[in-house]
Amino acid sequence: MRSGKTGGVTPATASPSKSKSQRLVSALLAWFATSARDLPWRRTRDPYAIWISEIMLQQTQVKTVIPYWNRWMTALPNVKSLAAAAPQTVLKLWEGLGYYTRARNLQRAAQLITTQHNGRFPETFDAILTLPGVGRYTAGAISSIAFNQPAPILDGNVIRVITRLFDIAANPKKKAVNEQLWTLARELVETAHNLPEQCADNLPRCSHLNQSLMELGALICTPQNPHCGECPVQLDCAAHRAGRAAELPNLRPRTKATARRVIAFVIEHNGRLLVRQRPTAAVNAHLWEFPNAEVGHNPAAITHADSRDSLAQFAREQLGLPLTNFAPLITMRHSITRYRITLEAHRARWTGKSNAAKNAGRWLTVEELHALAFTSAHRKILKHLQTTAVTC
Numbered sequence: 001m002r003s004g005k006t007g008g009v010t011p012a013t014a015s016p017s018k019s020k021s022q023r024l025v026s027a028l029l030a031w032f033a034t035s036a037r038d039l040p041w042r043r044t045r046d047p048y049a050i051w052i053s054e055i056m057l058q059q060t061q062v063k064t065v066i067p068y069w070n071r072w073m074t075a076l077p078n079v080k081s082l083a084a085a086a087p088q089t090v091l092k093l094w095e096g097l098g099y100y101t102r103a104r105n106l107q108r109a110a111q112l113i114t115t116q117h118n119g120r121f122p123e124t125f126d127a128i129l130t131l132p133g134v135g136r137y138t139a140g141a142i143s144s145i146a147f148n149q150p151a152p153i154l155d156g157n158v159i160r161v162i163t164r165l166f167d168i169a170a171n172p173k174k175k176a177v178n179e180q181l182w183t184l185a186r187e188l189v190e191t192a193h194n195l196p197e198q199c200a201d202n203l204p205r206c207s208h209l210n211q212s213l214m215e216l217g218a219l220i221c222t223p224q225n226p227h228c229g230e231c232p233v234q235l236d237c238a239a240h241r242a243g244r245a246a247e248l249p250n251l252r253p254r255t256k257a258t259a260r261r262v263i264a265f266v267i268e269h270n271g272r273l274l275v276r277q278r279p280t281a282a283v284n285a286h287l288w289e290f291p292n293a294e295v296g297h298n299p300a301a302i303t304h305a306d307s308r309d310s311l312a313q314f315a316r317e318q319l320g321l322p323l324t325n326f327a328p329l330i331t332m333r334h335s336i337t338r339y340r341i342t343l344e345a346h347r348a349r350w351t352g353k354s355n356a357a358k359n360a361g362r363w364l365t366v367e368e369l370h371a372l373a374f375t376s377a378h379r380k381i382l383k384h385l386q387t388t389a390v391t392c
């Protein structure tokens, strides 16, 4: 990676000439018209549908989002149905997408639209920006895609495309650089908005221009090995001309990952399994999971839970659960932000009194568990139970 001082366009000089902007915009619009993927949310101008897709697409790939979006739009097709839905229904439809605050904010925003906008989706950038969970990017995406307004967007794909088109070598996470990228994104979408009529083709130009930047970043201007030979704006791309497209954007190295170890128990009692709901203030609030606790970070604590006796002690001390008959069930690894988590699930039997069992959580059959919204990792434990011999 290069520093911001070693070449390329600095933030203060990155403004494109009018003719370059017009060439870029015309080429991007023409390319988008013939090469855009046929995605379900691109077949509508309904702001609700576009809003749902934009929130789902944050941190999540298109191919993962498509079935979620289809299910959601069938179950909750408009603001009114989302505002009135049971919170567990909303979480169940979101189950597996992660970052569950997004789902909760969607429902809060729908309720706010119902009470403050008479159920009608707000149509201005400023009004959309006031909705819970909606930031500058999402407000710009909805304003431009649903209402064809000249509002800019800047997400990871667009940052990559713009830093390369203008050979911006400084780190885009720096405030001044980021603001300059917003300015460039605005100039491009405003150029689309102001294109001479003969170029307009009756297309929603602001919508298509913004989507073309995202699409180019997803399909052609990829993080590694960009396909410059197939790129519609290659002739105007400063980084390509300088032979350093693959070096941009200049992002700092990622924070070092931290290892964490969690032990979960699938506890059987009278043909049912014990689950608990995560508390309101916790990450993944209100989702369900098998009882679990993190093993401490010091090496002595990590060995502490490795024998059957120590598993019993761990369950008693960390979770207040009297357990016996441990058997390893599944070990899985997953990542949340900078944490690399190893989750070890063990089967176990309840050895306490039945009265105490009532206070430990909810005891449900496997069939009943499937109706609940689980965290992704614990959903995998539940699926694994189906493939192994379960007696309850």
Ligand code: SF4
Binding pocket: 161, 164, 165, 220, 221, 222, 226, 227, 228, 231, 232, 233, 234, 237, 238, 239, 240, 245
């Ligand atoms: S020419 Fe290459 S680096 Fe430049 S925008 Fe196109 S794909 Fe990206």
